[in-house]
Amino acid sequence: MAIFVDEATRLVVQGITGRDGSFHTLQMMEYGTAVVAGVTPGKGGQTFEGLEGVGVPIFNSMDEAVAETGANASAVYVPPAFAAGAVEEAADAGVSLVVAITEGVPVQDMARAHAFARDRGARVLGPNCPGVISPGKAKVGIIPGNIVTPGPVGVISRSGTLTYEAVIHLTNAGIGQTTCVGIGGDPLIGTNFVDALEAFADDADTEAIVMIGEIGGTDEQEAAQWVSDHLEIPVVGFIAGQTAPPGRRMGHAGAIISGASGTAEEKMKAFEDNGISVAKRPADIAGLIQGVLSA
Helix, strand or coil, rough: CCCCCCCCCCCEEEEEHHHHHHHHHHHHHHHHCCEEEECCCCCCCEEEECHHCCCECCCCCCCCHHHHHHEEEEECCHHHHHHHHHHHHHHHHHHEEEEEECCCCCHHHHHHHHHHHCCCCEECCCCCCCCCEECCEEECCCCCHHHEEEEEEEEEEEEHHHHHHHHHHHHCCCCCCEEEEEECCCCCCCCCCCCHHHHHHHCCCCCCEEEEECCCCCHHHHHHHHHHHHHCCCCCEEEEECCCCCCCCCCCCCCCCCCCCCCCHHHHHHHHHHEEEEEHHHHHHHHHHHHHHHC
């Protein structure tokens, strides 16, 4: 099994004719994802040339794309000024999953888009996220398909590059993954740690979880408490930004220490207090996972 995406995923790429959209559409198709449509306003009726001559029809709107193809998921590769509108359009068209890859989206725009999507029953990943991949089944986003392998471990991360690093350590250690989820590093995201943990808790094939957080906010502390209260399978955690100075944003828009609640030390303590094994370095994650799987 897997969470969020699998063999039944039928994907629309919003911004399929742009540089990033076209490049990653080919990558997703090569991995085996069923990319059934693209959307670029003004280019409806054209065809995106996919792999081995497989054409993907382009539509002017999400309504048209979903109605014609039965798509149930969307990937957003459009400029920041239009990304929130693209999320709203996808949710309004009836897809159940919207993966917003775009970074630099104004927070106020995304606040509106998240509320709009929730009202229509659509899950949003991101923005500013690498997406999601269920090894051997489907990928939506930019996570490299060559670093994953099927197995029993779920991965949730705020950081794209740390997702890749953790996953490749797992794969090199012979530990496969059910699904790898990049939730994004912005202050306001659509799917948080607890949301992903709940989904993994309902997945019979997930036997352990890796949770990668970073400085800023309190999402990791809340997730740690949820793990303690509700989750029966083991969790291994890592917190990035352990040497970050207070008050300085480190990489992601949400990665800034304000007071004591956002520090790496406070988050690591919350993990430990709630029974989550804490890796000091990303390279230690695979060893800790091996330990909890064999316990």
